[in-house]
Amino acid sequence: MSTSKRIAPSGVLLVNLGSPESADANSVSRWLVEFLSDPLVVPLPRWFWLPLLKWVIAPRRSPPVAKLYQKIWTANGSPLVAISADQVNALQQELNLRNRPFKVAMGMRTGTPDIAEPLAALVNECSKVTILLLYPQYATSTSLSAIREIEKVVGPLQTVATDQLTGGNQQQVHVICSYATDPGYIDALSQSVTRQWQHKRGEHLLMSFHGVPEKTIKQGDPYQDQCIATATALARKLNLESDEYTICYQSRFGRARWLEPATDKVAVELAQSGVRSIDVICPGFSADCLETLEEIALQLKQTFVNAGGSRLSYIPALNSSPEWARAMANLICSDTHSPQAGATQ
Numbered sequence: 001m002s003t004s005k006r007i008a009p010s011g012v013l014l015v016n017l018g019s020p021e022s023a024d025a026n027s028v029s030r031w032l033v034e035f036l037s038d039p040l041v042v043p044l045p046r047w048f049w050l051p052l053l054k055w056v057i058a059p060r061r062s063p064p065v066a067k068l069y070q071k072i073w074t075a076n077g078s079p080l081v082a083i084s085a086d087q088v089n090a091l092q093q094e095l096n097l098r099n100r101p102f103k104v105a106m107g108m109r110t111g112t113p114d115i116a117e118p119l120a121a122l123v124n125e126c127s128k129v130t131i132l133l134l135y136p137q138y139a140t141s142t143s144l145s146a147i148r149e150i151e152k153v154v155g156p157l158q159t160v161a162t163d164q165l166t167g168g169n170q171q172q173v174h175v176i177c178s179y180a181t182d183p184g185y186i187d188a189l190s191q192s193v194t195r196q197w198q199h200k201r202g203e204h205l206l207m208s209f210h211g212v213p214e215k216t217i218k219q220g221d222p223y224q225d226q227c228i229a230t231a232t233a234l235a236r237k238l239n240l241e242s243d244e245y246t247i248c249y250q251s252r253f254g255r256a257r258w259l260e261p262a263t264d265k266v267a268v269e270l271a272q273s274g275v276r277s278i279d280v281i282c283p284g285f286s287a288d289c290l291e292t293l294e295e296i297a298l299q300l301k302q303t304f305v306n307a308g309g310s311r312l313s314y315i316p317a318l319n320s321s322p323e324w325a326r327a328m329a330n331l332i333c334s335d336t337h338s339p340q341a342g343a344t345q
Helices: 025-036 046-072 079-095 116-125 140-154 183-199 214-218 223-237 263-272 290-306 322-333
Strands: 010-016 102-108 128-133 157-161 164-167 173-176 204-210 245-250 277-281 311-315
Touching: 010 079, 010 116, 025 046, 046 290, 079 102, 079 322, 102 116, 116 128, 116 140, 128 140, 128 322, 140 157, 140 164, 140 173, 183 223, 183 277, 183 311, 183 322, 204 223, 204 263, 214 223, 223 245, 245 263, 245 290, 263 277, 263 290, 277 290, 290 311
Parallel strands: 010 102, 010 128, 128 173, 204 245, 204 277, 277 311
Antiparallel strands: 157 164, 164 173
């Protein structure tokens, strides 16, 4: 009688920012406090910022923000969380085609599910764990914030390449923290655009990335360089000339100077210059969320029309598309990853 030893699966954790549990003001207020309490997101003195956030900012901002969430909320709850669950399933199916077992889970930097519980379970059950941050471009406020949460579970992580970290017992935890020009990622973006253009193509393409304060870039954050690298690679894949697309930045918050040009200002300028139709893709968002479904597909569309434009078409995020599932699987299964500009701090 022969016996075979069970092979422990390789674990995979997909990490994204997260979302309020529901679209009411109380839930949004709790989420804003959790999100904006992070010193990597708002680097103000704690003694000043935390009371202001809890007693002034969150109570004042939560009702209008809740109304924005209500516009996009689904029967399955938060679009981001629901799509993230679909991404887990799509990636699991893709990895099942590979020649070794995998177990895929998801964790959110804010809200539920958190990072700690699913990561601890994977570390306990799996021979090794790969964590894929769903932020293709490295930024302190997103990527490093998630890394700090991961370190609370597995201990300090060491940089082994500009886009990779390892740590944990016997170095079994591997973090992929940027992939701005990964060929599979760029190809997935390109396919999203070409699918849209098969139906109707606008006169100009906006590549809109989430903005960050200029101060963080001056302090060495590689985020803007990586956004430009992604946009350049995508434009090359689409055979675009420089005057056929614009790199821009959305979602400004607070009074600090943020990256420019601002997406809304670019849209207005295009409309006023006579451009009647534009397409918008948000390459930094791996899953559709408030910033894409409401800020771009609804708000920006109205802004463009009000300025004289006729049609704005939002190109959906990669979400759980087969090409994105395949690209994620290739990132996870690859022994080496193309280095990206900028290491973690």
